[in-house]
Amino acid sequence: MDNIPAPKVILLLSGKRKCGKDFLADALLKRLGTDEAQIIRISEPIKRHWADWKGLNLSELLGDGTYKERYRKEMIEWSDARRQEDYGVFCRAACTTIDRGICIVSDVRRKTDVRFFQETYGPERIRTVRIEASEAVRAERGWQFQSGIDDVQSECDLDNYGAWDLVLANEHSNDVDGLLAALQRLVEQQ
Numbered sequence: 001m002d003n004i005p006a007p008k009v010i011l012l013l014s015g016k017r018k019c020g021k022d023f024l025a026d027a028l029l030k031r032l033g034t035d036e037a038q039i040i041r042i043s044e045p046i047k048r049h050w051a052d053w054k055g056l057n058l059s060e061l062l063g064d065g066t067y068k069e070r071y072r073k074e075m076i077e078w079s080d081a082r083r084q085e086d087y088g089v090f091c092r093a094a095c096t097t098i099d100r101g102i103c104i105v106s107d108v109r110r111k112t113d114v115r116f117f118q119e120t121y122g123p124e125r126i127r128t129v130r131i132e133a134s135e136a137v138r139a140e141r142g143w144q145f146q147s148g149i150d151d152v153q154s155e156c157d158l159d160n161y162g163a164w165d166l167v168l169a170n171e172h173s174n175d176v177d178g179l180l181a182a183l184q185r186l187v188e189q190q
């Protein structure tokens with residue numbers, strides 16, 4: 001894609017709801033610095049469209065509070081219908097904001113998301129990370145199983161993806177420094 005500048009590294013963060021994708025992305029960004037790195041979200045253009053369309057509060061939808069949960073199922077269904085026509089539609093829209101050498105994508109949920117970034121930027125720039133946390137820990141962070149959300153493609157498509165560059169257990173808050181160091185090593189790896 002000619003109009004999208006190419007970053008040096010794109011870090012794709014994946015994992016179940018409340019495993020800590022946004023938490024670790026934010027902490028990694030602090031560590032790397034905003035001159036070097038940025039976070040993008042594939043869900044951002046989806047939420048922007050949804051907020052405009054339904055007259056909702058975009059920053060609440062983008063946050064980690066309960067507000068977004070009210071609309072999550074509808075947004076999944078609507079965005080899946082659009083992906084049927086073009087699997088890269090939301091990834092492409094999210095990438096228009098890339099302007100740093102290191103790009104952290106904090107909400108990778110589908111094999112087609114990984115495929116989009118590999119095809120668009122070349123596999124050598126891509127690092128794939130799976131973040132894991134037990135159901136008990138995720139529940140402590142506010143997760144509750146919901147049919148139509150936790151048992152559909154957006155949550156499960158990458159469960160059997162076997163090619164992660166790094167798998168992290170984000171169970172306990174006291175190990176965050178170790179997780180961030182591993183992520184930084186992966187980003188700096190040639």
Ligand SMILES: Nc1ncnc2c1ncn2[C@@H]1O[C@H](COP(=O)(O)OP(=O)(O)OP(=O)(O)O)[C@@H](O)[C@H]1O
Nearest residue numbers: 016017018019020021022023024064141170172173
């Ligand atoms: N290691 C940790 N230590 C302390 N708090 C954490 C840790 N990991 C995650 N959390 C907290 O758990 C909650 C859920 O994390 P977060 O929003 O990052 O999950 P997520 O994977 O992005 O979820 P979703 O898929 O719903 O967007 C947040 O309040 C976050 O601050």
